Amino acid sequence: MAGNVPPVADEREGLLAYLEQQRHVLRIAAHGLTEEQARAVPTRSSLSVGGLIKHTAFTEDGWIDILLQKPSKPMDEAMKEYEAGYVMADGETLEDVFARYDEVARRTADVIAGIADLGQPVPVPKGVPWYPQDVDAWSVRWVLLHLIEETARHAGHADIIREHIDGATAIPLMAAAEGWPETPWLKPWSPGQSD
Template identity: 45%
Template sequence: MNETRTIDEPTTAPAPTGERADLLVALAKQRRFLRFTTRDLTDEQAGRRTTDSELCLGGLIKHVASVERTWAAFIQEGPSAMPDFTSWTEADFARRADEFRMLPGETLAGVLADYEEVARRTDDLVAVLPDLDARRPLPKAPWFAADEEWSVRRILLHIVAETAQHAGHADIIRESLDGAKSMG
C-alpha cells in the first residue's frame, strides 16, 4: 500500500555522513560560539555598541544569518540569488548597514529565532545536495575576481569561515560589554 503525503508534510533527509557531516559539525560549532556570546543579555545589551565599530551582538547575528541565507540561496539558484554589488548605490550600502544593528522593534529572541531557522534550512540543504563539486560563477563584486567560480564545497567552507570570523568579533564585543568571555 502506498502512503500519500501532502506537499506541506516535511520529509526527512538521511543524516549526512562523511564530508557533509564534517562540514555541518564545523558550522554548528561556530554557530554555537556566536549564539553563546548573547547568553543572558537583554535586548538593549544585544543592541549596544562597545567599540568604535557599528557592530553589536544582535546585529552580528542578523548579519551572519543574512550571509548564510544568501549563500545557501546562491548554492541553489546561482548568481541570480546575489546582488550585483558593482552597481550598488550609497543607499544600498546604507540598507545593508542595518544588518549590523538592532533596529527599533527587533528583539534578541527574534534575531536568534531567525538565525536558527536559517541554520536549519542550510543543514537540510547540505544533506540533500547532489554534488559538492558543482560549481557556481561568483556574482559581480569588487572583492571577487572576474569570471571566478566556486564549488559548493568552497561556498560551504566560506559560510563556516564567515561564521567563525564573526563569532570572534562577537566575543570581543561581549567581553567589552560586561567582561563575559566565550572561552577562557
C-alpha cells in the same frame, strides 16, 4: 552542543557540524545579555552582539542564494540591506534574531541535503568588486568552508564585544550556556560575576 564538534562520519556531516558549532559559539556571546546589552556598541566599531548575529544570518542566507543561483538585487538595494543587517531594528529582539538564524540554519541544511556532489560548481557572481574576476565558479564545498570562516570571524568579533560589555569571556559563557559543572579551574559565568 558541547565545546567541540563530535566525531563525524563524512565530509558533508563534518562541514555542516563545524558550521553549526560556529553558529553555536556566536550565539553564546549573547548568553545572559539584556536586550539593551545585545544592542550595545561598546567599542570604536559600530558592532553589537545582536547585530553580529543578525548580520551572520543575513550573510549565510545570501550565500545560499548564490549557491542556488537566485537573481541578485540591484546593488543600491543590496547595500542598504547589508548595512541594515548589522543593526537590530527598533522593536527587534534577540529572540527574533535567534529565530531568524535558526530559520537560515535549517534552510542551509535542507539545501545542502539536496545536493549530491559537494564539488558541484557555484558560479561566481560577475560585476561584484569583492568577488574574484578570474574565477568562474566555486564549489558547494568552498561555499560551506567560506561560511565556516565567516561565522568564526564574527564569533570572534562577538567575543570581543561581549567582553567589553560586561567582562564575560567565551569559555565561562559556554560553560554557563551548556550547564557545565564548576571545577577548581573553571567557573561558569553568572550575571554580575564579570561586571
